[in-house]
Amino acid sequence: MTITIQRTTSPKAKPESESALGFGKIFTDHMFIMDYSTEKGWYDPRIVPYGPLLLDPSTTVLHYGQTIFEGLKAYRTVDDEILLFRPEKNMERINVSNERLCIPPIDVDFGVAALKEFVGVERDWVPSSEGTSLYLRPFIIATDPFLGVHPSHTYQFIIIASPSGQYYPEGVNPVKIWVENKYVRAVKGGIGCSKTAGNYAASLKAQQEAQDAKYTQVLWLDGVERKNIEEVGTMNVFFVIGGEVITPALQGSILPGITRMSVIELLRSQGMTVTERVISIQEVYDAHKAGRLDEAFGTGTAAVISPIGELNWGGDKIVINGNQTGKIAQETYNTITGLQSGRLADTFGWTTKV
C-alpha cells in the first residue's frame, strides 16, 4: 500500500521552549489515517494536515469504547538522526489489543513503515533537549454509525504526534504513590492487559482521589483480593528487595509494557536477577520493615523510569530509599534513555532509524 501525503499549507509555529513542553499538550502539523471496511480491509493510508475528525454522533467508539491505542517516542540524536525505540513491539501489541477488542489486525511491518513515513514528515518537530522526544500516539477507533452493541465493521487507524518532555511534574524525582484499596482497575479475563480506553476510564476516579490527597498516581492491587500488586496505570512497577529485582508477573490483568520488557532484558544482561512473580503489598511493607526494600520504581513509555519515593496503603506510609532515586533506577534510566537517544551504542538492536 502506498501512503499518500498531503502537506499542510499553514504550518504551526514550533514551541518556543523545549524545557516547558510537558506531556501531550502540543500537536504537530500532520496525522496519519487509514480506513478499514469489511469489504476492503485496511485501505487508503494517508498523511494529511492535523485536524478534527468528523464523526456521526452514533459512532460505536463514542458509546461502547471499541478502541485501542499505543504510545512510543521518536528521539533526535546528537548527529541529528531520528530514532524509534522498538516500534515493532508496539505494532505487535496493537494486534494483541485488537484481538481482545474484536478489531481487525494490522500488518506489523506496514504499521512500522507508516510510523517511519509519518515521523519523517514531522521530523522538524522532534525536540533535541535531554528528556524530550516526539511522543507518538497510534490508535484505532470503531466508526460504525450504529447504536447496537456489536463489533464495528469499519475502523480508522490514526497516528498523531506531540513533542513532549516529562510525563510527571516531578520529572525524574521520586513520585508519591497511593496504594488503591477501594477501586479496582482490572481482573483476569477482563481488558486489563489490552491498551484500551476503558482501563484508563476505570482509573480516573481513584486517580482524582489520590491527587486530592497529594499523591501522583495509584498503585493497583488485584481486583479480587486487593492483595497482590498489579501496576500503576501509566507504568509497570519494580521492587528491589535484598538485591533481587521483582516485578509482578503478567497474568492477564496487567499491561505488558515495552519499557518493562526492555528493563527486564537489560538488567538480566547485566547479570542481575529479575523475577516476574506474584508479589503482595504486604510483602513490600514487610521488606521495608525489615530494612530490605532497597528501591521501587515504575517503567513506561511516557514516564520512562520513575522512582517511587513513598507508598501510602490505607494510611500506612512508607518512605523508600529516603525518598531518593535508587542506584538501579538511576542507572536503568541512564541506560534506557542513552540507548533511546543514541548517546549509547545500541548493542541490543532496539532502535530503528527513520
Ligand code: COI
Ligand atoms: C505510555 O506510556 O505511552 C502510555 O500510554 C501511558 C499513558 C500516557 C496513558
